[in-house]
Amino acid sequence: METNGAKNKAEGRISVRDVEKVYDPEGVNVRALEDCNMEIEPGEFVMMVGPSGCGKTTLLNAIAGFSNVTKGQIRLDDAVIASPDMTQAPGADRIVVFQGGALFPWKTVLKNLIYGPMVQGKDKDEAISEARILMDKLCLSRKTEDMYPDNLSSGMKRQVEIIRALINNPKVLLLDEPFRALDSLSKSLMHEYLLEVFEITKKTIFFITHDLEEAVFLADRVLIMTTRPGTIKAEIKIEIPRPRNYKVLGTERFAELKERAVDAVREETLKAFEAGERELA
DSSP: OOOOOGGGOOOOOOOEEEEEEESSSSTTOOEEEEEEEEOTTTTTTEEEEEEEESSSHHHHHHHHHOOOSSEEEEEEEEEEOOOOOOOOOOOOTTTOOSSSSSOOOOOHHHHHHHHHHHHHOOOOHHHHHHHHHHHTEEEEGGGTTTGGGGGGGHHHHHHHHHHHHTTTOOOEEEEEEETTOOHHHHHHHHHHHHHHHHHHHOOOOEOOOHHHHHHHOOOOOEEEEEESSBBBEEEEEOOSSOOGGGGGGSSHHHHHHHHHHHHHHHHHHHHHHHHOOOOOO
8 A cells, every 4th residue: 555645745836946037148138037936836826927028938938848047946846847057848747838829730639639648659549538538528529529720719729729738637737828819708718618627627827928807817826027037026816716707707806806916017017118128038
């Protein structure tokens, strides 16, 4: 019998410690991040907002393994995944859902879903079975499995992308404004869909956005970044019970929390505007 409690320890803790990121340190010296610290607990849904160019995407890319940091370190559970000396390559433990989407247009929905597991060595029939189970669990119709991405609505494409990320059983789901290009109705439906996914999977989610209503509606906590060089200016705990639905948007508590977020981001946006910042990071 297994008696080691470590085997049952929750996974997906992100620790960002004293992180600094300088682009082209021998040239223009764009300081994207400075003295950046945050902790995200396993199974927590954290949104990050801030003015354009404040370093949100820079930080997400470092967590994902797309770039290193100039100073400090980033940990996933007990492992260092980014520091000045190393960057752990992107892997199945940290999956990114991008703003522009990343489905293979020449593959059907089902083939998109099983691609990752098969690359990792899983048997095709087993991968198909797991994909169909997850489709059923996360409410994606089996009728879509032989369709190609170009025949799907924008919202349905995002559903497929989220399921394709989750089929790899990541510790952390990283979202880079995945709903930014959607119309308001599709975005609203995807918000409720993502909340349902979160309730079912309890995965750690780190989501960056410019949309403050989106941030307050989805998150356990909203982190506000300063203008460049980016650091964490404030944290807003979203004390709205889960599960949530669109009716939350009309409550007084939601309005209060959104106003706090607007005030904090507006102050940093004005600073960026006055400094003539451009969206480099």
